[in-house]
Amino acid sequence: MTKTIAEINEKIRKGQAVVVTAEEVIDLVKKKGVEKAAQEVDVVTTGTFGPMCSSGAYFNLGHSKPKIKVGGGRAYLNDVPVYTGLAAVDIFLGATALPDDDPRNRVHPGPFNYGGGHVIEELVAGKDVRLAVTAYGTDCYPRKRLETWINIKDMNEAVLFDIRNAYQNYNVAVNLSDRTLYTYMGVLKSNLGNANYSTAGQLSPLFNDPYYKTIGIGTRIFLGGGIGYVAWHGTQHNPSVPRSDNGVPRTGAGTLAVIGDLKQMKPQWLVGTSMLGYGCTLTVGIGVPIPILSEEILRYTTVKDEDIFAPIVDYSEAYPQRSPDILGEVSYGELKSGRIPIQGKEVPTASLSSYPKAVEIANTLKEWIQKGEFLLTDPVAPLPGVEAGITFKPLQERPIEE
Amino acid sequence: MTVAKRVVLHFPPRLVEKPIIYHLVKDHNLVLNILKASVTPKEEGLLVLELSGARKDYDKGIRYLTEAGVRIQSLGQDVIRNEARCTHCGACVAICPTGALALDPTTRRVNFYPDKCTACELCVLACPPRAMEVHF
Ligand code: SF4
Ligand code: SF4
Numbered sequence: 001m002t003k004t005i006a007e008i009n010e011k012i013r014k015g016q017a018v019v020v021t022a023e024e025v026i027d028l029v030k031k032k033g034v035e036k037a038a039q040e041v042d043v044v045t046t047g048t049f050g051p052m053c054s055s056g057a058y059f060n061l062g063h064s065k066p067k068i069k070v071g072g073g074r075a076y077l078n079d080v081p082v083y084t085g086l087a088a089v090d091i092f093l094g095a096t097a098l099p100d101d102d103p104r105n106r107v108h109p110g111p112f113n114y115g116g117g118h119v120i121e122e123l124v125a126g127k128d129v130r131l132a133v134t135a136y137g138t139d140c141y142p143r144k145r146l147e148t149w150i151n152i153k154d155m156n157e158a159v160l161f162d163i164r165n166a167y168q169n170y171n172v173a174v175n176l177s178d179r180t181l182y183t184y185m186g187v188l189k190s191n192l193g194n195a196n197y198s199t200a201g202q203l204s205p206l207f208n209d210p211y212y213k214t215i216g217i218g219t220r221i222f223l224g225g226g227i228g229y230v231a232w233h234g235t236q237h238n239p240s241v242p243r244s245d246n247g248v249p250r251t252g253a254g255t256l257a258v259i260g261d262l263k264q265m266k267p268q269w270l271v272g273t274s275m276l277g278y279g280c281t282l283t284v285g286i287g288v289p290i291p292i293l294s295e296e297i298l299r300y301t302t303v304k305d306e307d308i309f310a311p312i313v314d315y316s317e318a319y320p321q322r323s324p325d326i327l328g329e330v331s332y333g334e335l336k337s338g339r340i341p342i343q344g345k346e347v348p349t350a351s352l353s354s355y356p357k358a359v360e361i362a363n364t365l366k367e368w369i370q371k372g373e374f375l376l377t378d379p380v381a382p383l384p385g386v387e388a389g390i391t392f393k394p395l396q397e398r399p400i401e402e
Numbered sequence: 403m404t405v406a407k408r409v410v411l412h413f414p415p416r417l418v419e420k421p422i423i424y425h426l427v428k429d430h431n432l433v434l435n436i437l438k439a440s441v442t443p444k445e446e447g448l449l450v451l452e453l454s455g456a457r458k459d460y461d462k463g464i465r466y467l468t469e470a471g472v473r474i475q476s477l478g479q480d481v482i483r484n485e486a487r488c489t490h491c492g493a494c495v496a497i498c499p500t501g502a503l504a505l506d507p508t509t510r511r512v513n514f515y516p517d518k519c520t521a522c523e524l525c526v527l528a529c530p531p532r533a534m535e536v537h538f
Contacts, residue, residue, distance in 0.1 A: 049489065049491075050491075051530060109527075111527050113532070178442075178444070178445060186493045186528070186530070187493075187497055187528045189496070189497075190442070190445065191442065193496070194496035194497075195496075196493070196496070268486075271487075271489060271531050272531070273530040273531055274527075274530060274531075274532055275530060276527045276528055281530075283489060283491075283530065283531065336507075336510070337507075338505060338507070348495070348496045349496070350492050350493055350494075350495045350496040350497075351491055351492040351493070352491055352492075352493050352530065353491060354489045354490045354491040354492070355490075355492075355510040356490045356509065356510050356511050357489055357490060357491075359510075
């Protein structure tokens with residue numbers, strides 16, 4: 001049995017497509033078998049909702065009168081600095097950017113109450129934000145200062161552009177030291193006080209298409225409550241890691257770069273986030289549809305939490321020192337039970353990625369497809385796979401001789 | 403007049419191995435119910451208690467603790483959850499010392515039980531979208 005995306009889209013247009021979530025497909029295939037289920041099911045929807053630091057957005061502000069060259073100057077949105085090294089009124093705002101006067105970790109752990117991710121959330125919510133610019137002035141752009149309220153609806157373009165999202169698997173973070181650690185994986189209590197993980201597991205997009213057979217450049221997705229696209233593979237995309245028999249990587253592997261019009265997204269799916277003692281970020285909702293083109297592709301989508309393993313990493317020593325040592329592997333089934341054994345100790349687990357919200361995303365995408373509002377796209381190029389032979393490069397320092 | 407109050411006690415490392423609670427109960431005639439204890443030698447200890455007894459005994463007991471160097475968290479305030487901001491991620495579950503924030507294993511949502519909350523505020527900054535709010 002094989003299908004094409006064009007055939008599936010035809011069924012979507014007629015409102016006849018059979019769509020299930022990556023959670024529902026597990027029982028369905030158990031009941032009906034792969035062969036029968038592959039004939040019936042057209043699309044499996046996935047979802048994930050976790051903090052993703054490599055998120056950001058670019059904007060075209062429009063020209064003031066007289067004109068100002070923001071490019072090469074300094075600019076702020078609600079006191080959060082934006083990148084101005086672009087043309088006159090194009091700026092880029094990163095999720096982890098902080099106001100110049102934020103105390104950061106001067107009193108550790110810093111609270112990091114407001115940063116780039118929060119500005120993105122407020123813009124998407126339709127709130128006015130303060131734009132402040134200082135520029136050097138030129139003959140064609142004479143103005144040197146600008147302070148004004150600005151609203152997303154007044155901008156020419158507002159585009160979410162995340163250069164790394166939807167990590168295919170990730171570490172389980174623990175702390176072997178005797179002091180509390182404040183990390184991007186949350187608060188880690190001393191002496192194995194807790195184990196934090198961050199993935200939607202069986203619902204997560206890249207666990208359901210582990211070899212990137214359907215997800216590629218140009219794949220249309222649910223992004224931040226609206227529609228987006230896979231733009232490229234994400235940074236640190238590393239398909240060449242050890243995998244289980246089911247193809248699922250046993251450590252961080254593939255990633256996606258995604259893009260979409262911010263103006264049609266929703267604030268509940270782009271949430272400004274503060275990691276105590278670490279910094280600000282943005283929690284992003286992403287859902288990817290997987291066209292069931294063959295039995296093989298369906299089989300991949302039946303992956304269960306029990307079959308997905310992640311490495312347990314000590315964030316007091318191994319992680320900061322870039323040591324490859326791990327304390328063992330654990331399945332997401334075990335992690336979701338609430339406790340896992342590590343070095344003979346029962347350690348309570350906590351997630352940073354919201355499973356109920358991932359379910360909501362997969363269901364929303366399912367509804368869009370069932371109603372015929374969301375058609376699938378054929379990728380224009382594949383993501384680099386295992387055959388690309390990518391190696392993950394650490395930074396080799398070379399001393400600079402004066 | 404009798405009182406019953408929930409308090410959070412923070413013991414600095416130097417006090418962790420002293421018989422402070424013994425004296426609190428014996429010398430001040432108070433009844434105590436330990437809701438949560440996390441004490442590791444040489445580290446800060448944390449104790450969440452429900453203390454009850456006569457008002458004047460209670461006040462004396464609190465003075466004794468303060469003078470001994472125990473930091474007591476004032477509970478003249480409430481911690482509530484802003485439901486619109488909570489993403490049910492679960493980051494608070496391992497942080498909350500009393501089980502007031504707990505994962506429902508079937509729905510995988512994080513439930514908040516205000517009656518178990520001692521307003522220790524540990525979750526307030528640990529919650530990534532800052533859904534836990536202090537109200538005085
Ligand atoms: S950490 Fe905050 S957002 Fe996450 S479940 Fe707890 S209260 Fe909700
Ligand atoms: S304030 Fe937060 S951490 Fe403390 S008991 Fe209440 S819910 Fe738990």
